[in-house]
Amino acid sequence: MIAQFLAALIFLASLWLIFTEKLNRTITGLLGAALMVGLGKLLGFYDEARAIAAVDYNTLGLLLGMMILVALLEPTGFFQFLAVWAGRISQGRPVRLLILLGVVTTIVSMFLDNVTTVVLIAPVTILICEILGISATPYLMAEALLSDTGGVSTLVGDPPNMLIASAAGFSFNDFLTHSLPIVVVVWFTALLVLRYLFRRELAVLPPNTEAVLKLDPRESLDDPKTAQRVLLVLGGAILLFFLEELFGLSPAFIALGAASIALVWVRPDINDVLRRIEWGVLIFFGALFVMVGGLEASGALGGLVSLLERLDTIPPVLLGLVLLWFSAGLSAFVDNVPITIALIPVLQGLGARGVDIQPLWWALAFGAGFGGNGTIIGSTANIVVASISERTRTPITSQLWNKRGLPVMLATCTVASVLYFILYPMFTR
Amino acid sequence: MEIRACMKHNVFSISARATIRQAAALVLERHIGLLPVVDELGKPVGVIRLADLLSLELPDFFNLLPDLDFVHDFGAVETTRPTPQELARPVTSIMQPITFVEETCGLLRAYALMVKHNLHDLPVVGNGGVLVGIASRVDLGAAILSSWMTVEAP
Numbered sequence: 001m002i003a004q005f006l007a008a009l010i011f012l013a014s015l016w017l018i019f020t021e022k023l024n025r026t027i028t029g030l031l032g033a034a035l036m037v038g039l040g041k042l043l044g045f046y047d048e049a050r051a052i053a054a055v056d057y058n059t060l061g062l063l064l065g066m067m068i069l070v071a072l073l074e075p076t077g078f079f080q081f082l083a084v085w086a087g088r089i090s091q092g093r094p095v096r097l098l099i100l101l102g103v104v105t106t107i108v109s110m111f112l113d114n115v116t117t118v119v120l121i122a123p124v125t126i127l128i129c130e131i132l133g134i135s136a137t138p139y140l141m142a143e144a145l146l147s148d149t150g151g152v153s154t155l156v157g158d159p160p161n162m163l164i165a166s167a168a169g170f171s172f173n174d175f176l177t178h179s180l181p182i183v184v185v186v187w188f189t190a191l192l193v194l195r196y197l198f199r200r201e202l203a204v205l206p207p208n209t210e211a212v213l214k215l216d217p218r219e220s221l222d223d224p225k226t227a228q229r230v231l232l233v234l235g236g237a238i239l240l241f242f243l244e245e246l247f248g249l250s251p252a253f254i255a256l257g258a259a260s261i262a263l264v265w266v267r268p269d270i271n272d273v274l275r276r277i278e279w280g281v282l283i284f285f286g287a288l289f290v291m292v293g294g295l296e297a298s299g300a301l302g303g304l305v306s307l308l309e310r311l312d313t314i315p316p317v318l319l320g321l322v323l324l325w326f327s328a329g330l331s332a333f334v335d336n337v338p339i340t341i342a343l344i345p346v347l348q349g350l351g352a353r354g355v356d357i358q359p360l361w362w363a364l365a366f367g368a369g370f371g372g373n374g375t376i377i378g379s380t381a382n383i384v385v386a387s388i389s390e391r392t393r394t395p396i397t398s399q400l401w402n403k404r405g406l407p408v409m410l411a412t413c414t415v416a417s418v419l420y421f422i423l424y425p426m427f428t429r
Numbered sequence: 430m431e432i433r434a435c436m437k438h439n440v441f442s443i444s445a446r447a448t449i450r451q452a453a454a455l456v457l458e459r460h461i462g463l464l465p466v467v468d469e470l471g472k473p474v475g476v477i478r479l480a481d482l483l484s485l486e487l488p489d490f491f492n493l494l495p496d497l498d499f500v501h502d503f504g505a506v507e508t509t510r511p512t513p514q515e516l517a518r519p520v521t522s523i524m525q526p527i528t529f530v531e532e533t534c535g536l537l538r539a540y541a542l543m544v545k546h547n548l549h550d551l552p553v554v555g556n557g558g559v560l561v562g563i564a565s566r567v568d569l570g571a572a573i574l575s576s577w578m579t580v581e582a583p
Contacts, residue, residue, distance in 0.1 A: 080494075084499065122493075123493035124490075124494070126489050126490045126493060127493075130506050131500070131502065131503055131504030132505060133504065133505025206505070207505060210502065211503065211504025211505070212504070214501040215499065215500065215501070216501070219498065220496075222496070391489065392489035392493075
């Protein structure tokens with residue numbers, strides 16, 4: 001009992017530190033993991049070997065592989081090229097610009113890290129808006145919200161999806177058949193809500209649209225040769241993701257294989273590439289696996305499983321909806337990665353006791369994915385967009401995000417809930 | 430040789446209580462690139478560079494994008510001006526830390542400081558730390574080079 005209590009205390013204290021940003025999340029993760037292993041050894045419920053076994057190397061490998069591909073693509077100017085292209089095609093018309101930038105950011109972040117996508121597209125968005133003489137706020141917020149929403153559609157689009165896929169054994173195609181149709185409807189809902197919430201800003205016609213038409217996308221592409229090579233390898237990797245079941249390949253193998261092929265083909269300065277890898281994220285994930293592994297070993301999660309098991313009187317579809325809103329509510333305030341990593345063993349525990357957890361995985365994916373839209377700290381893309389806007393004359397404030405982002409989160413979660421309810425039989429397969 | 434031998438004694442400065450608009454007017458009137466900010470006693474407390482004033486007009490994307498070559502027309506930004514509120518702010522809100530030397534400072538030390546701090550003009554203080562002059566890179570360089578002329582030819 002004492003082990004369960006102390007293990008839960010370590011985990012909750014870590015979540016609190018991450019939420020309050022009193023300590024960097026990677027440092028918090030490492031500290032929490034070390035404390036958990038130490039406690040486990042002291043009380044005999046956890047040790048180094050079990051900690052290492054708790055790490056999901058499939059997710060880490062997939063993340064690392066995709067990060068290497070992004071690190072190779074980043075300096076080529078490809079992301080800048082896409083944003084400039086969207087600006088030019090929009091001809092400076094606000095609604096068209098919002099849709100085009102939203103579509104570009106979403107499609108890219110369905111396959112690549114959405115934080116990198118937003119980091120590289122946001123400055124060009126500010127450029128386009130400034131030369132047009134309009135506010136960049138609606139476009140920046142739309143990029144973060146729509147890319148977060150779109151990322152839920154694929155296995156590689158969102159870290160919680162990678163975690164869920166690895167734990168539940170879902171393939172890339174499972175996400176395309178189960179998640180993509182929902183996300184398409186939810187994405188359009190988010191776009192309509194944004195269109196309504198920013199109706200005043202979007203009604204202002206830019207005084208001078210000629211400057212945007214003078215932007216040349218090709219000129220903004222610094223290294224077309226490398227961009228072409230990396231995109232070809234990425235295309236090959238996506239093709240293999242579709243065929244992973246046929247060939248019995250793991251997503252980590254495909255991503256790391258593609259990364260090594262791209263490295264050989266491009267032959268960059270490897271130290272430069274490695275500097276662009278977000279090691280902090282990988283260490284944070286690893287540390288969370290160790291921490292939650294200890295939480296599970298202590299039996300603390302078993303208590304939660306027993307508690308949830310008693311809810312077997314409520315219909316399974318309702319249990320799914322409760323999980324969707326529960327994970328969405330938590331993800332709006334705390335990073336959705338620790339939430340997902342902590343809920344995975346709970347779901348697995350329910351599964352071991354005979355509950356049909358197949359539909360619950362999807363509820364978790366939707367909740368963790370759409371919930372992050374609610375607050376300025378709900379997702380890393382939101383934080384990044386806000387911090388970029390802080391370097392401009394019109395920073396996006398937390399209050400503004402609550403006024404514009406929270407309605408988007410509530411609308412997307414509501415639409416996702418309705419679709420989950422209607423299509424529930426599909427999620428049981 | 431000391432810096433006071435080559436510095437300009439006619440140095441323009443602005444009070445720490447002045448506004449950005451007043452600083453801009455003085456820079457414009459005197460055609461200077463550096464304006465020391467002084468307190469009531471005439472002691473330097475900071476510096477306003479031409480670039481600090483112009484940064485108020487530069488667009489936000491200037492600091493966010495590494496390369497601007499593909500932007501052929503700045504569009505609406507070209508006609509954007511600082512707001513009256515921005516111009517009414519005190520100079521202390523945009524001034525930078527000042528690097529200065531005493532009038533007894535050697536020429537080579539003064540020049541080395543200018544290079545290290547990437548300065549084009551170096552304010553000089555006299556007794557009691559009061560601003561008494563300013564020396565440009567050319568003032569210093571010419572003074573240093575003039576000493577070479579005393580070196581006998583082989």
